[in-house]
Amino acid sequence: MRTALFVLILALAGCGTQREEAAKPVVAVKVARVEKATVAVVVRAPATVYPREQANIAARITAPIRELRARMGDDVAAGQVLAVLESRDLAGQRQESAAAVTDARVTLERLRSGTLPGDVERARGQVATAEAALGQAQKIYERRKELFKEGAIPGRDLLVSETDFAKAKTDYEVAKKSLDLLQNQSGERDIKISQSKLEQAEARLATSKAQLDFAEIRSPFAGTVTAQNVYPGDMAKPDAVMFTVMDLSVVVARAQVPEGEAGAVRLGQRCEYEMGAAGRVTVVSKAVDAARRTVEVWCEIPNGKRELRGNVFGNVAIHTGDIPEGLVVPLAAVQFEEGTSKGTLFVVDEKKVAHKREVETGQRFEGKVQVRSGVAAGEMVVVEGGYGLAEGMEVRW
DSSP states (O other), rough: OHHHHHHHHHHHHHHHHHHHHHHHHHHEOOEEEEEEEEEEEEEEEEEEEEEEEEEEEEEESSSEEEEOOOOTTOOOOOOEEEEOOOOOOHHHHHHHHHHHHHHHHHHHHHHHHTTOHHHHHHHHHHHHHHHHHHHHHHHHHHHHHHHHTTTTTHEEEEEEEEHHHHHHHHHHHHHHHHHHHHHHHHHHHHHHHHHHHHHHHHHHHHHHHHHTTEEEOOOOOEEEEEEEETTTTTTTTTTEEEEEEEEEEEEEEEEEEEEETGOOOOOOOEEEEEEEEEEEEEEOOOSSSSOEEEEEEEEEHHHHHTTTTTTTTEEEEEEEEEEEOOOOOOOOOOOOOOOTTEEEEEOTTTSEEEEEEEEEEEEEEEEEEEEEEOOOOEEEEEEEEETTOOOOOEEEE
């Protein structure tokens, strides 16, 4: 009787153990293996997108707007007229200046061709008179010289004609020197004065032409009109921006890289902005922003389809190197401590039992994350179903 009772007690104890084992929960999860892969080392930073070129266009003169030839959103070519200002008064000034240039040029040409003032003309007449008198005196002297040799006239008459000839010769030389002096002094002076007047007239004409050109507001480069602040009839002024034109064919994402990470950034490194736009690093500032403790880095990105807009804010990823055979797991496998690169995940052993591990992570890319410590290559980790999972629980997949 006692033996049968003992056997019964043992049987009941065995059934209890089996019930406990049967009641142990098994959690359904999705798993993945820890893999080795080449990990791209990336520095990430917030950035603002700027156009390669931007111009805030204002008028050079004050005048009413007569016509608008471009509006906000239009693509414009280099030198294209965006607006036309009222310019009838400027056109009149240019015509007046052109007439003044013509008059000054004619005066200068007249002086250079020998049409000299009245004083010079009178001096020329005196030279001609003195030359004629010299010729007459010379003929009389030579005639009386022959008569004197023949004894037909006394020596006194020859002396008088010789004196008259000498005086006529002196008068001619004096008149000629006076003419030469007058021509050299008066002619050069008048030509210089006339040349100066022509240059002044040409300068006024150039100013008039420039003022008239300023009546056409042109785009300095090819781009897109991103702001239009005026309409026909408005008064254009030098201190008021009329248009903003941006060249968005290439944009520059200006990133603020933390001081501690900026040392790895180099010119020419590949960089990516959001939406998959890729480019190259073209500027790395040599100074640190004292307030933000950041270094400004420029990422120049081709933008042929104009997918990136000016002044957009986002993030830039700069590829600074590679880690060969880094350990990676799906990003969803790690439960991160907020604001840090540390976290936990569950590793499943060969008995399909989950064990909690603390890990230190690194680079994130394409839905994966680098694990610097805490796991080994080939281990199985829980990717889905880990929420609420406890140490030592059995899992299945």
